[in-house]
Amino acid sequence: MAETLQEQLAVHEIAPGEFVAQSPPGRMGNSLPIAYGGCTMGVAVAAACSTVPANYHLYSLVGHYLGPGLLGVKMRCTVHSTRMTKTFATRRVEVKQTSPDGTSRVCMELIADFHVEEPAALTYSAPPRRKYSGPESSPHLEHLSKTLLSNNRISQKQAEMASATGMFGLMGKFFDTRHPTEGVAGQNMFGIAKHMPTNQDSLHITDRTSAEWIKTFAPLGSRAEKMSALAFVLDGALSFTPMAHSGLWFEDVGVASTLDFAMRLFVSDVDLSHWHLRERNTLAAAIGRQYSESRMWDEGNLVACMTQQSILRPKSELMKSSI
Numbered sequence: 001m002a003e004t005l006q007e008q009l010a011v012h013e014i015a016p017g018e019f020v021a022q023s024p025p026g027r028m029g030n031s032l033p034i035a036y037g038g039c040t041m042g043v044a045v046a047a048a049c050s051t052v053p054a055n056y057h058l059y060s061l062v063g064h065y066l067g068p069g070l071l072g073v074k075m076r077c078t079v080h081s082t083r084m085t086k087t088f089a090t091r092r093v094e095v096k097q098t099s100p101d102g103t104s105r106v107c108m109e110l111i112a113d114f115h116v117e118e119p120a121a122l123t124y125s126a127p128p129r130r131k132y133s134g135p136e137s138s139p140h141l142e143h144l145s146k147t148l149l150s151n152n153r154i155s156q157k158q159a160e161m162a163s164a165t166g167m168f169g170l171m172g173k174f175f176d177t178r179h180p181t182e183g184v185a186g187q188n189m190f191g192i193a194k195h196m197p198t199n200q201d202s203l204h205i206t207d208r209t210s211a212e213w214i215k216t217f218a219p220l221g222s223r224a225e226k227m228s229a230l231a232f233v234l235d236g237a238l239s240f241t242p243m244a245h246s247g248l249w250f251e252d253v254g255v256a257s258t259l260d261f262a263m264r265l266f267v268s269d270v271d272l273s274h275w276h277l278r279e280r281n282t283l284a285a286a287i288g289r290q291y292s293e294s295r296m297w298d299e300g301n302l303v304a305c306m307t308q309q310s311i312l313r314p315k316s317e318l319m320k321s322s323i
Contacts, residue, residue: 001026004218005174009042009228011050011077019047019077025069028170029236030257035069036170037258038235040095040108042228047077048091048112049224056089056114058227061263063093063110068257073097075107082111089114117268125266125302128211128279128295130182135213135275138178141168144189154193161192171236175272178213183279184245185210190237191244194252200245208245210237211279219273229272234263234294234306241292242282242312254313259289263306270296270303288313 002008002023010022025039041063049058069075076096083090095108132138139147145162148154161167168190171177179186187198190210200208214233220226239258243249250256270276282292290312295305 005216005229005232006218006220006225008039008174009046009225009232011043011046013050017051017079017081019043019050019079021075021077024072024074026170027071029167029240032068033071035071036235037065037069037108038232040065040069040075041110041235041261042232043075044077044093044095044108044110045112045231046224046228047079048093048110049227051079051081051091052089052114054223055116057117057223057265057268058112059115059265060113061110061231062261063108064260065108065258066106069107070097070099073099087116087118125297125300126295127302128277128297129209129281132180132182132211132277132279135178135215138180138186138213141172141177141179141189144179144186145192148189148193148196153196154189158189158192162189167192174216174218175233176215176217180211180213183210183212184208185212185237185280188244191240191249194244194247194249205242205245206281206283209279209281210241210244211277213275213277214272215275216272220271223269226269226271230265230270230296230304231263231306233272233278234296234304235261235308237280238292238294238306238308239310239312241280242285242290245282252315254315256310256312258308258310261306261308263304265304267301267303270298274298276303285312 011019021043025035028036078094080092091112093110096104096106141162145159149159184198188196239256277297280294284291291309293307
């Protein structure tokens with residue numbers, strides 16, 4: 001198991017355009033024994049960044065999850081160069097795993113676009129949807145959990161889910177994450193304490209937001225490390241944001257898993273070695289799918305966003321009768 005974020009997301013080139021992850025993917029935020037999608041996306045981004053010159057900066061990442069990743073099996077990436085001009089570069093990345101029976105299976109395909117920095121005709125940036133406390137005055141998830149447990153507001157089982165070895169342990173291993181209590185997640189523990197009332201309950205679900213202050217425990221160095229770390233973080237929590245914002249949790253739905261994603265950068269460099277604010281909200285849900293968004297700011301500027309459409313199936317009658 002990887003000890004650092006760099007080890008978790010690093011890739012090695014084994015042949016021209018062929019890369020293998022240094023470490024197998026980890027598990028996070030899923031009740032099933034499958035890999036966290038941010039690990040898959042992170043190694044794909046690292047591989048794509050390794051194939052372009054240093055002055056080409058990632059600005060767009062669009063892709064699809066084609067199947068869940070297996071735990072304990074390293075990802076392999078094939079990078080195809082589809083455009084290389086004086087200003088733009090485009091890479092198509094295919095991410096695969098070899099199943100225990102020896103067959104190769106594609107887990108993800110994505111398109112990564114790069115741009116050489118140019119002068120700006122205009123400069124502006126949208127602010128967060130609401131005002132949040134700073135990282136120093138925002139609690140860790142475990143601190144929030146201990147407080148609610150001591151006040152008999154949550155169960156021991158719920159507290160264990162929020163612990164360092166719980167559902168979000170992989171994130172807690174690599175990132176210092178604080179939860180402003182102005183956000184839904186900072187009040188109901190990411191949705192684990194689904195019955196906890198919040199100060200946004202009177203709002204329409206599309207107006208509710210959660211936010212987290214995030215930075216890595218260890219410094220990030222190369223461009224590939226910074227961009228893969230960003231993808232790793234922005235992928236997190238979007239597939240279950242609608243549940244956390246509507247008083248539901250994993251046991252209340254059948255399947256909640258990301259189908260496609262689009263990550264966009266508005267600056268040339270995003271270094272999560274320093275505090276960044278991630279704000280999440282959900283925008284639409286119907287016909288077994290939902291659409292949600294994360295936005296990320298540095299000390300004052302919107303630097304990146306990710307949108308995702310996810311499968312969100314209701315719990316079947318058979319599953320309901322078994323619990």
